[in-house]
Amino acid sequence: MQVALKIWRFDSRSGERALKEYEIDAPEWATLLDCLDIVKDQVDGTLSFRKSCRMMICGSCGMRMDGAAVLACKTRMYEIAESGHVPVISAMGNLPIVKDLVVDMEPFWTKLKAMKPYLQPGYEQPEDGREYQISQADMNAIQKEELCINCGCCVSECNAMESDPEFLGPQALAKGMRFVGDPRDGATVERLEQYSGEHGIWECTRCYFCNERCPKGVDPRDAIAKLGAEAISRGIDRDLGARHAKWFVKSAKTTGWLRETELVPKTQGVVSAISQMKFAMNLARHGKVPPPFPPHVARDVKESRKLHDLVREQDRGGAQGIVQTEKALGRIEFIRDHGASELES
Numbered sequence: 001m002q003v004a005l006k007i008w009r010f011d012s013r014s015g016e017r018a019l020k021e022y023e024i025d026a027p028e029w030a031t032l033l034d035c036l037d038i039v040k041d042q043v044d045g046t047l048s049f050r051k052s053c054r055m056m057i058c059g060s061c062g063m064r065m066d067g068a069a070v071l072a073c074k075t076r077m078y079e080i081a082e083s084g085h086v087p088v089i090s091a092m093g094n095l096p097i098v099k100d101l102v103v104d105m106e107p108f109w110t111k112l113k114a115m116k117p118y119l120q121p122g123y124e125q126p127e128d129g130r131e132y133q134i135s136q137a138d139m140n141a142i143q144k145e146e147l148c149i150n151c152g153c154c155v156s157e158c159n160a161m162e163s164d165p166e167f168l169g170p171q172a173l174a175k176g177m178r179f180v181g182d183p184r185d186g187a188t189v190e191r192l193e194q195y196s197g198e199h200g201i202w203e204c205t206r207c208y209f210c211n212e213r214c215p216k217g218v219d220p221r222d223a224i225a226k227l228g229a230e231a232i233s234r235g236i237d238r239d240l241g242a243r244h245a246k247w248f249v250k251s252a253k254t255t256g257w258l259r260e261t262e263l264v265p266k267t268q269g270v271v272s273a274i275s276q277m278k279f280a281m282n283l284a285r286h287g288k289v290p291p292p293f294p295p296h297v298a299r300d301v302k303e304s305r306k307l308h309d310l311v312r313e314q315d316r317g318g319a320q321g322i323v324q325t326e327k328a329l330g331r332i333e334f335i336r337d338h339g340a341s342e343l344e345s
């Protein structure tokens, strides 16, 4: 098949940058990585990109196609070439470019190391002296986080990192959850304290791009939600983000709505609320703020309360109470296709 690619070339030493188009002949099974190999072998040997395993294991070949991060060795080119589309290939975002499609991963590794990605001593040894057995429920809570191959695709697309490069980021936090959720780790509270600080858990904007782009299904945003839930369940809730989350739970339980009008006084205190009164009045004048009294109660508020009570009854505190995105989406799809009554049966 004929494959056309546009590739952003960049040389950090000279600062030269150019979008170059290449056309090659490739086998129908070719991936983006195979096509880049052909360009390098047959057209331009100066093209730079990283690769190693060619089978979605090593995490080396992260890059962007049409502005969204992909693993080059996972991306088949047949349908794209057949459609006549010419994709634009560029280096990953949120990391400095060294040359062409190669980024400097040092900031990525520094954040990963800051998470102490290894078990900390201090857990209780089993009395029989045999191996420590982890329950299936505990394993389920961290099973996805263990799948990470450190490719950086999530980091590339992270909105919060664009505005704060110091933000720990989706990959490092997902790795943090892998150890917070491991019952053998002896530093759970210390980890949660660290991850809840500045540039940590609560800085995530919940854009979900990391879940969308992760090629291994780690769902880092869900891992961050689990960390938040674990922190709150242990009383680590100094951050405004944690207090927002707590207020939203209460608000959803009592009225079935997220009552944002009361968010500031409930989470930042009355003094802060008064200092923002002028701003609030302006919003109200423009019809942007619903009146706080009487509180707007949802018609189906009983459903919301039932859900809240169910989670409490099942004792699904902390990470166990977080519903993974794909489970929630699967449930919605099932109800759409088969109806809610089938789900219950």
Ligand code: SF4
Binding pocket: 154, 157, 158, 159, 160, 161, 169, 170, 203, 204, 205, 206, 207, 208, 209, 210, 211, 220, 221, 224
């Ligand atoms: S959900 Fe949070 S961590 Fe994930 S990409 Fe968005 S801002 Fe970054």
Ligand code: SF4
Binding pocket: 147, 148, 149, 150, 151, 152, 153, 154, 155, 170, 171, 174, 213, 214, 215, 216, 217, 218, 219, 220
């Ligand atoms: S979480 Fe996913 S996208 Fe992010 S580094 Fe790990 S495997 Fe790659």
Ligand code: FES
Binding pocket: 050, 051, 052, 053, 054, 055, 056, 057, 058, 059, 060, 061, 062, 071, 072, 073, 074
């Ligand atoms: S080359 Fe190893 S993940 Fe693509």
